[in-house]
Amino acid sequence: MKQKKIPLRKCVACQQMMPKKELIRVVKTPNDDIIIDLTGKKAGRGAYLCGKLSCFRLAKKSRALDRALKQSVSADIYDALEQDFIKVEDEFIAGKEAAVDDE
Numbered sequence: 001m002k003q004k005k006i007p008l009r010k011c012v013a014c015q016q017m018m019p020k021k022e023l024i025r026v027v028k029t030p031n032d033d034i035i036i037d038l039t040g041k042k043a044g045r046g047a048y049l050c051g052k053l054s055c056f057r058l059a060k061k062s063r064a065l066d067r068a069l070k071q072s073v074s075a076d077i078y079d080a081l082e083q084d085f086i087k088v089e090d091e092f093i094a095g096k097e098a099a100v101d102d103e
């Protein structure tokens with residue numbers, strides 16, 4: 001039987017390899033906005049984080065997004081992302097439970 005490959009990505013905060021759907025994508029859009037991309041399909045340079053606030057806080061502390069997105073991310077942006085992260089966390093977890101594997 002053919003084994004299904006699960007695409008893995010690395011969390012920029014804790015460096016763990018995880019299946020893509022376990023991760024929240026942060027994307028730098030072509031307009032240089034840095035936003036959370038729950039669809040995982042927005043254009044731009046992306047960085048992945050475990051869907052856990054603790055990992056986001058770790059990324060903030062270690063400035064992991066600066067490195068992953070190759071630009072300096074201001075404290076204001078980290079704060080705004082953190083607020084968004086808290087907002088999307090529930091939605092993310094709910095979506096994960098409902099998710100059908102379409103890959």
Ligand SMILES: [Zn+2]
Nearest residue numbers: 011014050055
């Ligand atoms: Zn992580």
